[in-house]
Amino acid sequence: MTVPTVKLNNGVEIPQLGFGVFQVPDEETTAAVAAALEAGYRSIDTAAVYGNEAGVGRALADSGLAREELFVTTKVWNADQGYDATLRAFDASLDRLGLDHVDLYLIHWPAPARDLYLDTWRALEKLAADGRIRAAGVSNFQPAHLQRVLDSSGLVPAVNQVELHPGLQQSELRAFHARHGIATEAWSPLAQGAVLADPAITAIAARTGKSPAQVVLRWHLELGTVVIPKSVTPARIRQNLDVFDFRLTEQDLAAIAADDRELRTGPHPDLFD
Known part of the structure; x- marks a missing residue:
């Protein structure tokens, strides 16, 4: 089975469906x-703060898969933001992963009270220019945070990973x-299970024979x-x-659209530091 890809703004392709390891202990x-x-997954998403980059690295090394078949994402944590600190944090992540580059490196949160994400973005620009990351992106950025990055840099984030x-x-x-x-x-794409009993979702599941x-x-x-x-x-x-063997109808999409209710399972990016 081939997972479709999404072409990023720098031409790099990311598998559209990947595997996340948030809250998975390193030993598991x-x-x-x-x-x-x-x-069949080929995209793995981790982060320094998850404490499981080493576990991801062991699995990648043991898989026997060629590096070019894999798409690996990790993230710089809030406490490591700033130009020099980010470069050090990246080196540490690479060491734990056992890799010589990552495919996508993200600023994990804007952490606006620290006001360091523009300096952190400059570090990601350098990593991209040096070929140590194939794509640079952000996570949990709101439009105002993104606009500041766009106004200060010639490098547009390839990805914004958000709840x-x-x-x-x-x-x-x-x-x-x-x-x-x-x-x-999308992180928390299932809202940690909170949307799985929604009537619109269960009705579509019953009709399609899917979960x-x-x-x-x-x-x-x-x-x-x-x-x-x-x-x-x-x-x-x-x-x-x-x-990949079924599709939703326009009526299905409209029913799910009506489910939108500002349900957050994680913190609001404007408030989290």
Whole structure:
């Protein structure tokens, strides 16, 4: 099975459906990533603050897959923001991953009270210019944060990874991304399960013979979103990838659109430091 890709604004292609390891302990991460790679995932998303980059690296090394077959994302944490600190943090992440480059490096949060994300972005510009990252992006940035980056830099973020699911559809932010050529990537794509019992979702699942989670992941794909579901259960890992043999109707999409209700499972980016 071939997972479709999304072409980023610098020409790099990212698999549209990847595998996330948020909240997976390092000692469980290697087995989870190995199961994902065996199932057919080729995009793995981690972060320094998750504490499991080493576990991801072990799974990648043990997989036998060529490096060019893999798409690896990691992120710089808030406490490491700033130009020099970000470069040091990146070196540490590479060491833990056992890699010589990553495919996508993200500023994990804007952390506006620190007001260091523009300096941090300059570090990502250098990493991109040096060929140590294939694409530079951000995570949890609001339109105002993105606009400051655009106004200060010639490098447009390739990706903004944000909380996105039927309960928090981020329409204004996605429209900003579309205007500026920034790919939207969804974390917490299932709202940690909070949307799976929504009537619109369960009705579509019953009609299509798919699980509610598969319906929500299909919704993300049809929006054009890059999506990174997480699981440590091999059967669920495989099921989350089995979403390419059905489509949603216009009525389905309209019913899910009506589910939008500002439901956040994580902090608001303007307030989190």
